[in-house]
Amino acid sequence: MQPFSIIFLPTMQRFCYFLSLSLLFLLSWLQHSNADVEHHDTMYPQLDGCDFFQGSWVVDDSYPLYDSSTCPFIKQGFDCQKNGRPDKLYLKYRWQPNGCTLPRFNGKDFLKRFKGKKIMFVGDSLSENQWLSLICMVHAAIPQAKFSKTFKGDLITITWPDYGLSITLCHNVFLVDLVNEKNVGRVLKIDSIEGGKLWKGQDTLIFNTWHWWTHSGSLQPWEYIEIGGKLIKDMDRLAAFKRGLTTWSKWVEFNVNPAQTKVFYQGVSPVHNFGQDWNEKSATCQGQTKPVKGSTYPMALPPAVATVKEVLRKMKKPVTLLDITLLSQLRKDGHPSIYAGGVESHDCSHWCLPGVPDTWNHLLYAFVSRR
Numbered sequence: 001m002q003p004f005s006i007i008f009l010p011t012m013q014r015f016c017y018f019l020s021l022s023l024l025f026l027l028s029w030l031q032h033s034n035a036d037v038e039h040h041d042t043m044y045p046q047l048d049g050c051d052f053f054q055g056s057w058v059v060d061d062s063y064p065l066y067d068s069s070t071c072p073f074i075k076q077g078f079d080c081q082k083n084g085r086p087d088k089l090y091l092k093y094r095w096q097p098n099g100c101t102l103p104r105f106n107g108k109d110f111l112k113r114f115k116g117k118k119i120m121f122v123g124d125s126l127s128e129n130q131w132l133s134l135i136c137m138v139h140a141a142i143p144q145a146k147f148s149k150t151f152k153g154d155l156i157t158i159t160w161p162d163y164g165l166s167i168t169l170c171h172n173v174f175l176v177d178l179v180n181e182k183n184v185g186r187v188l189k190i191d192s193i194e195g196g197k198l199w200k201g202q203d204t205l206i207f208n209t210w211h212w213w214t215h216s217g218s219l220q221p222w223e224y225i226e227i228g229g230k231l232i233k234d235m236d237r238l239a240a241f242k243r244g245l246t247t248w249s250k251w252v253e254f255n256v257n258p259a260q261t262k263v264f265y266q267g268v269s270p271v272h273n274f275g276q277d278w279n280e281k282s283a284t285c286q287g288q289t290k291p292v293k294g295s296t297y298p299m300a301l302p303p304a305v306a307t308v309k310e311v312l313r314k315m316k317k318p319v320t321l322l323d324i325t326l327l328s329q330l331r332k333d334g335h336p337s338i339y340a341g342g343v344e345s346h347d348c349s350h351w352c353l354p355g356v357p358d359t360w361n362h363l364l365y366a367f368v369s370r371r
Contacts, residue, residue, distance in 0.1 A: 050100035060094035064354035066140035076341040080352035085339040107141020116164035123208030124173040133357035185223035208266035285348035288333040
C-alpha cells in the first residue's frame with residue numbers, strides 16, 4: 001500500500017482537509033488561551049474548585065491563632081482585650097467556606113515557604129491591621145526567634161534574621177501620590193505614582209486603598225486633585241478611586257515580573273456604623289458579640305468592590321484578589337468600637353487583633369501554600 005498523500009486528493013477534498021486542520025489549530029489555541037485566562041482570573045480565584053470567599057463563621061475552640069498579650073507588635077488601637085473588651089467569643093470564630101475547608105495556618109510551613117523572602121503591605125491603616133496580624137501569626141510560630149524593627153520614612157519593617165524573612169508596611173493611603181506643592185497646598189496627583197519606587201524588589205506585594213477616598217471636610221487630606229494635568233477642587237469620589245486604581249494597575253503592568261513577584265489586592269474592608277445594614281435599627285458595632293448568621297449579608301456590597309474587580313479584570317499581569325468583603329461584612333462583632341484605647345474612641349472601621357484580619361492572612365496563606 002502506498003503512503004497516503006494529499007497530493008492525489010481532488011481539489012475540493014484538499015480544501016476540506018486544510019480547513020479541518022486550521023479549525024483544529026484554532027480550537028487548540030483557544031483552549032490554551034482560555035487556560036491562561038482561568039489561571040490568571042483575579043475576580044474569582046479558586047483552589048481545587050473551592051470558592052474560599054463564600055461561607056460562614058463557625059466557633060472553633062482552638063482559636064485564636066495567637067495571644068495578643070504575647071505578641072510584641074500589636075498597636076494599642078487594635079488590642080481590644082488589653083483595652084478592656086469583656087467578651088471573648090469573637091476570638092473563637094473560624095471562617096468556613098461552603099463545601100471545603102481552608103488548610104489550617106501553619107506558621108512553620110509559612111516560614112519555610114518564605115525563607116529569604118520579602119513581603120510588603122502597601123496601603124492605609126487597614127493594611128496596617130493585616131500587617132500586624134501576619135507578624136503576630138509568624139511570631140507565634142517562633143516566639144523565641146530574634147527579630148528587628150526598623151523605620152525608614154513611610155516604611156516599617158520587621159525582620160527575622162535567622163530566617164531571612166522581612167515583612168514591611170508601606171503607609172500609602174491612596175497608592176497614587178499626595179504631595180505638598182508651594183503656593184498650591186496638598187495635591188492628590190491621581191495620575192502619578194512616584195511612590196511606587198519603594199515597592200520594587202519585593203517577593204510578595206499586598207495592596208489596599210479605598211477608605212481615604214471617601215473622606216471630606218476636615219478629614220480630607222488634599223486641597224486639590226490633579227487629573228489630566230489640571231487642578232480641580234473635587235470630583236466624584238468613586239470615579240477618582242477608579243482613576244487612581246487604574247494608575248496603580250499600570251504601575252503593576254510596567255514594573256512587576258510575575259516570575260519574581262506575586263501581587264495580591266486586599267479587597268474592600270467594610271464598616272459597621274449603621275445597624276440597618278444588618279437589620280438591627282439604631283445599632284452600631286458597639287456591643288456586638290456575634291457575627292451575622294449564615295452566608296449572606298442584608299446590605300449590598302460597597303460600590304468600590306465592583307470598581308476593584310473592573311480594574312483588575314482589565315489587567316494582563318496576574319493579581320490575586322483577596323475578596324474579603326462579604327466574610328468581613330458578616331463580622332459586625334469584630335471591631336474595637338469603644339475598646340480602641342482612646343478616650344472618645346468608637347471604631348467600627350478597623351478590627352480587633354486577634355480577629356478578622358487573621359482570616360485575611362489565612363486566605364493569603366491558602367493561596368501561597370497551594371501553588
